[in-house]
Amino acid sequence: MRSVAIVGTGQTDHSRRRTDVTQVGLAREAVVRALQDADLTMDDIDSVVVCTGPVLFAAVNQPEKWLADAIGARYKPVVRVTSGGGTGLAGALAAVNQVKAGIAERVLVVAYDKLSEGALQYSISTLYDPFWGREFAVGIMGFSAAYWRARMDSLGHTEEAAAMVAVKNRKNALLNPYAHVKKPVTVEDVLNSKPLCWPIKLMDVPPISDGACAVVLASEDAAKKSSRPAAWIRGMSYVSEAENAPNRSMIQSEPLTIAAQKVYKQAGITNPRRQFDVVEVQEPYTCFELSYYEGLGLCEPGGAAELIKSGATEMDGDIPVNPSGGCMGANPIGATALIRLAEIADQVRGQSGDHQIHGAQWGLMQAGGGWANLRGVAAVSSEKG
Amino acid sequence: MTTGLNTPPGVSQKLAATIGLPYTLTTGKAVGSTITALASKRLTGSYCSDCQRTNVPAQDYCVGCGGEMSLIEAADTGTITAATTTPEHTLLLVQIDGASSPLLHRLVGPAEGAVPGVRVRAVWADETKALFLDLEGFEVADSEAAASSPVDTTVDDAMKEMPYRLDLDYQHSYGPYYGRLFDELAHHRRLVGSPCPQCHQVMVPPRERCDVCFARTTRLVEVQDTGTLQAFSIVHLEFVGQTRTPPYVYAEVVLDGSSTRLIHVLGGFEIEKARDLTIGMPVRAVWKDASQAQGTLADIEYFEPVV
Ligand SMILES: [Zn+2]
Numbered sequence A: 001m002r003s004v005a006i007v008g009t010g011q012t013d014h015s016r017r018r019t020d021v022t023q024v025g026l027a028r029e030a031v032v033r034a035l036q037d038a039d040l041t042m043d044d045i046d047s048v049v050v051c052t053g054p055v056l057f058a059a060v061n062q063p064e065k066w067l068a069d070a071i072g073a074r075y076k077p078v079v080r081v082t083s084g085g086g087t088g089l090a091g092a093l094a095a096v097n098q099v100k101a102g103i104a105e106r107v108l109v110v111a112y113d114k115l116s117e118g119a120l121q122y123s124i125s126t127l128y129d130p131f132w133g134r135e136f137a138v139g140i141m142g143f144s145a146a147y148w149r150a151r152m153d154s155l156g157h158t159e160e161a162a163a164m165v166a167v168k169n170r171k172n173a174l175l176n177p178y179a180h181v182k183k184p185v186t187v188e189d190v191l192n193s194k195p196l197c198w199p200i201k202l203m204d205v206p207p208i209s210d211g212a213c214a215v216v217l218a219s220e221d222a223a224k225k226s227s228r229p230a231a232w233i234r235g236m237s238y239v240s241e242a243e244n245a246p247n248r249s250m251i252q253s254e255p256l257t258i259a260a261q262k263v264y265k266q267a268g269i270t271n272p273r274r275q276f277d278v279v280e281v282q283e284p285y286t287c288f289e290l291s292y293y294e295g296l297g298l299c300e301p302g303g304a305a306e307l308i309k310s311g312a313t314e315m316d317g318d319i320p321v322n323p324s325g326g327c328m329g330a331n332p333i334g335a336t337a338l339i340r341l342a343e344i345a346d347q348v349r350g351q352s353g354d355h356q357i358h359g360a361q362w363g364l365m366q367a368g369g370g371w372a373n374l375r376g377v378a379a380v381s382s383e384k385g
Numbered sequence B: 001m002t003t004g005l006n007t008p009p010g011v012s013q014k015l016a017a018t019i020g021l022p023y024t025l026t027t028g029k030a031v032g033s034t035i036t037a038l039a040s041k042r043l044t045g046s047y048c049s050d051c052q053r054t055n056v057p058a059q060d061y062c063v064g065c066g067g068e069m070s071l072i073e074a075a076d077t078g079t080i081t082a083a084t085t086t087p088e089h090t091l092l093l094v095q096i097d098g099a100s101s102p103l104l105h106r107l108v109g110p111a112e113g114a115v116p117g118v119r120v121r122a123v124w125a126d127e128t129k130a131l132f133l134d135l136e137g138f139e140v141a142d143s144e145a146a147a148s149s150p151v152d153t154t155v156d157d158a159m160k161e162m163p164y165r166l167d168l169d170y171q172h173s174y175g176p177y178y179g180r181l182f183d184e185l186a187h188h189r190r191l192v193g194s195p196c197p198q199c200h201q202v203m204v205p206p207r208e209r210c211d212v213c214f215a216r217t218t219r220l221v222e223v224q225d226t227g228t229l230q231a232f233s234i235v236h237l238e239f240v241g242q243t244r245t246p247p248y249v250y251a252e253v254v255l256d257g258s259s260t261r262l263i264h265v266l267g268g269f270e271i272e273k274a275r276d277l278t279i280g281m282p283v284r285a286v287w288k289d290a291s292q293a294q295g296t297l298a299d300i301e302y303f304e305p306v307v
């Protein structure tokens, strides 16, 4: 199988609302920066994958058509991939497969959402069955809060443990130039913040953002021509669950466990906690990050609260998680998963600036949609393997 | 109770539903400047010096090379390249003088003679409102083709945002499984599920195939309107499209006799006590008065804890 590398990444100046650009202008900004980072032009790109959240987020159907014009991609293959919060990673996997299959040497993945344009929670509620449950739906928040409450009983994912995730990620975001929320908080601040869907409180929740990310994936031959360091994709997987299947406990995410095991097998990882130098996860709310620790095998099931408390996932811990600040710094949903991939790639490329984990060679990232039902994992390394 | 799948005649086969969403769209520089300039009866285009391409109306990025375009003042005369007549209008593609591609608009005045190759001129609204229809359309008018000499223009205070709405009406077909489910709900106040012949799990709402072993289900069984609280949260958040007033309790309940989760709300207690609810506690449906029954899940007012 052909090796695939990330040779360029770009992010927009994320913001709560960008009034200076349209949706496609936003996406284009990330593309221009990724091509600059890769020292390439659109002429070097064989194929484009566009990733966005549900079209109801911003009222434009088939936005990839509009975007193809704005980035000079006419006469190139262009497809759009959408998969909730995991959209950017699902798109990256589609691009990786194009390179692996030998049908493209370089693929541009661009992911974006301009969430300030529409009504977010209501748009998400339209993911529910119109006959059965939509009218009771509270976006993704009511549902996530409900199963976090259930995990408190069975896994000890307390409000305090989740608050520590907020404290850590918001602190790390201070070092990330692309984070638009830069406000350190304490555990008490989080616990005393306004309940939105209890147990989820205001400070457990990332911002709603306008933002985009772009990544250039290349074959081994194409990557060799690049003067910049590459991040090699050592494993990537994206797995789904039947949403309304019988006997779903929602306590652990089976798709996450399956995706992680597949990726570890591809990458030859036997002890993720020891072998990875840095981790980026997509946490729509703080409680999610606790669950990922367990699903990714960074600790035993039920061990997440202890892990965050130990400080191991801090910047200076043995397994730093979200040195970028994760979603707490910026959360343009359709782009968020690709931002995690770009961030982890930049870590092993040594390009993370102030939030660089010194000497990082192996990186792990996770992203997904829904509470437990769509989960993706990728491992990257500075070595091709 | 065991029931078949025959839907009685005369029962509605469709559920009408509307998704209504408000938006604030960002126009971008080209569209914002174009609309703002239309209010002073000027047409704006954009120009790419690399491709020597002119777009009217203006676009931010060049379709030829993806580069940023500069804004220019466009001519208000052009040539029809295509025309079609609908019951309300004659629609035109007009190649504005100097433009590289045509603009879609409508004819003002009689349709006779509005054929490809004929010259037209912009017709402006008497009172402009900074909307695209400040340019009412084009009328047939002889004129020399204007010289194409791009002049950079910038519009001060260009529009940046624009309110917008989507109201989308749907007619969802029930199909036999959902049809029978809601008939039972409306007429008998009972809930039905479909058992899997292979793994024997009972799925609510009923469905044709088991999600786990993909075996085909063949019958419906009644499930209880009592169950177990699998998860809950207390909703304080207010959002567009919400169907009840916060605070209230979102709940996922597994009904007795079923193996799947049902999404609803909990009630029958003081909201201040909601944090004392426990996962796994028994709950039961509190039904609305029969006169209010509509054959939807909302016929159940809420689930209440059984004490
Ligand atoms: Zn051009």
Ligand SMILES: [Zn+2]
Pocket (backbone or CB within 6 Å): B196, B197, B198, B199, B200, B201, B210, B211, B212, B213, B214, B215
């Ligand atoms: Zn089955």
